[in-house]
Amino acid sequence: MRAHGKPAARPVSGSLRIVAGRLRGSRIEVIDSAGLRPTSDRVRETLFNWLMPVIAGARCLDLYAGTGALGIEACSRGAAECVFVERDRELARRLGENLARLKVEGARVVHADAMGWLGSPPAPFDIVFLDPPFDADAWAAVALRLEEGGWLRGDAWVYVESPTTWVPVLPTGWREHRVGQAGNVRLALYRRAGPDPLS
Numbered sequence: 001m002r003a004h005g006k007p008a009a010r011p012v013s014g015s016l017r018i019v020a021g022r023l024r025g026s027r028i029e030v031i032d033s034a035g036l037r038p039t040s041d042r043v044r045e046t047l048f049n050w051l052m053p054v055i056a057g058a059r060c061l062d063l064y065a066g067t068g069a070l071g072i073e074a075c076s077r078g079a080a081e082c083v084f085v086e087r088d089r090e091l092a093r094r095l096g097e098n099l100a101r102l103k104v105e106g107a108r109v110v111h112a113d114a115m116g117w118l119g120s121p122p123a124p125f126d127i128v129f130l131d132p133p134f135d136a137d138a139w140a141a142v143a144l145r146l147e148e149g150g151w152l153r154g155d156a157w158v159y160v161e162s163p164t165t166w167v168p169v170l171p172t173g174w175r176e177h178r179v180g181q182a183g184n185v186r187l188a189l190y191r192r193a194g195p196d197p198l199s
Helices: 041-051 069-076 089-102 139-148
Strands: 012-017 027-031 059-062 081-086 107-111 125-130 152-163 174-182 185-192
Touching (some): 027 089, 041 069, 041 152, 041 174, 069 089, 081 089, 089 107, 125 139
Parallel strands (some): 059 081, 059 125, 081 107
Antiparallel strands (some): 012 027
C-alpha cells in the first residue's frame, strides 16, 4: 500500500543517446508511459541529416515532447532555442531535469496540452517537430492550428511522424521535402511555402 501524497516516480525503462553535436553520446532516461514512442537514434540521425543546412540558430518547437529527444538533438546540433510542450506532468518534470543535467541552453519546458497551448499568443518557429500519439489522430487539427495561428515562420520546416498505413491531411501550403520509413513509422519533412514574391 502506498502512502498518500506525492505519486511514486515511474520506473525507467531504457535510455536514448544523443547522436551528434555538443551533447553527442549523452543519455536521456526513458520512463514507462502509456503511448510514449521515443524517436530512435537512427531516425533522428536521418532527420537531422535532412535538417543540417537549417538547424544552426533555428528556433524550434517540440510539440509532443515526451522524452524531448528531438528538441535536445536540435539544441545539441546548434539550434538557438527550443520550446518543449508536454501534457504528462511526470514526463515534463523528467524532461526539465534532463535539460538541467545536460546544461541545455535556450530550452524551456511547458507542461500543457498541445492544442490548448497553441491557443495562446503565437511566437513563430523555424522548425516544428510534430509527433503526436498515433491513437490521438491529432495531425490535421494541430497542423491547421500551427498554420492559421501564426506559429510558423514564412518558410518553416515541419517534421511529421505517422503510421505507414496512411498519410495525414496537412495544410496545402506544406510541401513534402523528404520522406522515409522506419518499421511501421512514416517520417516526413515538410517545408511551408512562403509568400509568393510574384503575387
